[in-house]
Amino acid sequence: MKDQLHRHIVLDQTPKRIISLVPSQTELLVDLGLESSIVGITKFCVHPIHLKEEKVVVGGTKHVHFNKIKDLKPDIILCNKEENTKEMIQELEKIATVHISDIYTIEDTLELIELYGHLFLKKDAAIEIIKEISKKKFEFEDFIKDKPKRTAAYFIWKEPWMVAARHNFIDELLRLNGFENYYVQFSRYPEVVLDATLPENSELVLLSSEPFPFKGKHIQHIKPFFPNATILVVDGEMFSWYGSRLLKAFDYFKTLHQHQWSQNSLS
Known part of the structure; x- marks a missing residue:
């Protein structure tokens, strides 16, 4: 499969140990039912709030502790083109597979949710979230039109x-x-x-x-x-x-x- 930068992502099996370096993506993982698979997060991953007490905080979105990440033995590290630096991602790729999102529009977001549903075998949960977001967007557009x-x-x-x-x-x-x-x-x-x-x-x-x-x-x-x-x-x-x-x-x-x-x- 490919990430949102169209980079090929090669995995032998479904990732079980996930590090997320993007707060909004961490929240999405939880809502997809993947909380137990998250092993590392950033200090800015504040939703849900209890995660910072239960998961290893590996740094921020621009600077991380690579040794902490390595010790967690992740199967995959989730990043974002805008929030994480190119230099940081290059170092992370020496530790584990890196999946990079690239978000500018609502459609990009829905695509990412679909990608995660496929990547982590959470297709049904992803479909439900996509449907609900699409419904709320449609209702809001009707509300705002005049x-x-x-x-x-x-x-x-x-x-x-x-x-x-x-x-x-x-x-x-x-x-x-x-x-x-x-x-x-x-x-x-x-x-x-x-x-x-x-x-x-x-x-x-x-x-x-x-x-x-x-x-x-x-x-x-x-x-x-x-x-x-x-x-x-x-x-x-x-x-x-x-x-x-x-x-x-x-x-x-x-x-x-x-x-x-x-x-x-x-x-």
């Missing part, structure tokens, strides 16, 4: 200010919500320079709860740069975690739209 289009600036970091521009999964979900990305002229996750003497005119500013932990107090920090915008603190996991997190994301998006013009932040 909502007015708004420009939205999505911030992921402070000092320096950084945003989600085009060509990433966050941008896909912004568009799905009917938002036009204010920073669409840029790619990926650029730094932006804000100047209060030259105010920006995005109608909506979304401050993500991750990777920078934006909170309500930060609304006043960015207000001088977007004086006419509605500014919200939003759950970053709902906008950036793919996989089975989408089972919860669409309901969250409905809440966002129902309240975005009447309050300053969402928890």
Whole structure:
């Protein structure tokens, strides 16, 4: 079989010892019924929360302890092109087979779920998750179809200010919500320079709860740069975690739209 970079994955048998170096993929494994097969995770794999107490934490998404990983004798290591570095993956391939995901769209996510269902012999569970995500997406698209289009600036970091521009999964979900990305002229996750003497005119500013932990107090920090915008603190996991997190994301998006013009932040 192939991973999402179209690399051939060669395995003698179904992997029984899994290391996941991507938080959203760790959550997906659990929802596929593979929790007992997970032997190693990152410090950012917080869903479900008890995993960090029961599994070996091998590092973060950019830096890992290779000796810890080697000692776990994994059959497969799950990575992502964006979240894990090329150099790290090259070292991991010396330890075990590496499967790499590459996610930009909802369709990419559904493909990954199908791939995992095949790879780990969890086809029925994968089919059910795919069906449910597709159903919720269809219902949300019906909910959103008559909502007015708004420009939205999505911030992921402070000092320096950084945003989600085009060509990433966050941008896909912004568009799905009917938002036009204010920073669409840029790619990926650029730094932006804000100047209060030259105010920006995005109608909506979304401050993500991750990777920078934006909170309500930060609304006043960015207000001088977007004086006419509605500014919200939003759950970053709902906008950036793919996989089975989408089972919860669409309901969250409905809440966002129902309240975005009447309050300053969402928890």
